[in-house]
Amino acid sequence: MKLSHPQAVALMVAVTLMWSIAGVITRHLEQARSFEVTFWRSFFTVLSLLVLLPFFQGRAVFGKLRRAGPALWLSGLCWSVMFTAFMVALTLTSVANVLVTMAIGPFLTALVARIFIGHRIPLRTWVAIAMAGTGIAAMYATQLSGGQLAGTLVALCVPLAAAGNWTLTQRAHREGHDVDLVPAVLVGAALSSLATLPLAMPFAASWHDIGLLALLGLVQLAIPCALSVVCARVLKAPEIALLALLEVIFGILLAWIGADETPTQAVLAGGTLVIGALVMNELVGWRQGT
Template identity: 55%
Template sequence: MTHRRAVFIMVLVTLLWSTAGVVSRQLEAARSFEVTFWRSLFNGVGLFAILAWLRGPAALAGRLRTGGRLLWFSGLCWSVMFTAFMVAITMTTVANVLVVMATAPLFTALLSRFFLHHRLPARTWAAIIAAGAGIAWMYGADISGAGEQHVLGTLVALGVPAASAINWTLIQHASHGDAPADMLPALLIGALLSAAVTLPLAWPLQASAGDVAWLAALGVGQLAIPCVMAVTAARTLAAPEVALLALLEVLFGVAWAWLGAGEAPSTAALGGGAVVLGALAANELIALTRRGAAF
């Protein structure tokens, strides 16, 4: 896969990921851990179907048995990401969660620098700082809630960028060498772990049939399909670059909320969004120009 194609795939991935907020606004009865359980369950079903089609059931089962600690640790990271985001959203404001998630590129860059010995160009550091500042501008005026629940929700949200940074670094490590490891089954492990952990906390289940339908769409269309695409693109892109592109999820999320829930973005959201887009565009255009990548 060329660099330019991998970037295009990651942009599409973030577009799909960003639908979680607007879809969750359509739910009638499902709340908190039940939302996470249904989404993770359908995510697992979708992933099993996709991976069985791509690899074959026997090969998939074999990889799960022999994948080793790296595969299962990546699966644990996916589980934390799947679970922490939805749980945090139910405990604090969306703005709080998104601002916390904006730290993911910095976490990833630092891990890549110290564990993979990647020498990050100055443009990437500048883009990380600018993108983080842009998102802070977008939501800084809306961050609220100094109460115990909001503080706890923010701490839970920290699990997303932390697990994301570790995961992209693991995938980068596994994708290089003489025999690159197949890390796609880690997604299935993560989905099943998330569903298993949240089911006891979600019981008794109260979701309506409409809720289950919406959460099925989230599990397959918002998680299973784009996550497979993201892992594929991460084999070509550097881990900090993946994390930086993933910030587009925040911008797309604002657009979905505007179109699907009637939440018009504020002046700060528009200004901060322009900063984020500018940082991403500059970083990617410089990288593509220097590599001379062909699509």
């Protein structure tokens, strides 16, 4: 699939919109809770990718899994942590809290990469990290007495695992062993479903819930994951990073409109700092060509 630049931008916007539906759909579940929610979404992601992978990469993709080195399986483990923590966090705290916490992922990635593989962090990124840290600290401070701190801490596992995943794949690339993203996602979904299956039983989900979670597995995870890889062949990294921020905006708006979940002033203020820091960092880096 070959895209022009405008087509890739439009497709990436559609991808972020698909990513953003998880929060509002989770709020309309009837009986499924916590680990059962995670299990069904991961299970249906596996089924969806088993169909989509041959379409996007041919049947040879399954041979890649058989011949895969440890880097792909470790990447899959990181994906499984991200999948599990994201859905569990949504059952413990607000959609806005989860999405804003996830938005600090690029900064955590920069710090982890600096520590483990020696990536240089430019001054603009240090300033942005300080801004984002201030925003997150403001959010956490209000939650100490609000009963939602546990959910936000679980959500923090998502950007931490993402940072580890990116650093792992970069190290593998340096050693001449590139990690194919979409098969790694399949491995992650499979590990997530296997790990949460014992914790999800006895099942309580209604058929209504299972239908919604199947929708998440296909439309919110499997399809946009595959399409984002196609977009990444055309768009530059700063473009993808900036467009991906739309997930936060779309997700909060959908939960606000579709589930009457109004974000608090602290979340809005903290989120503004985090997103502003990300935009500043990426735009300056784009202009400087770094």
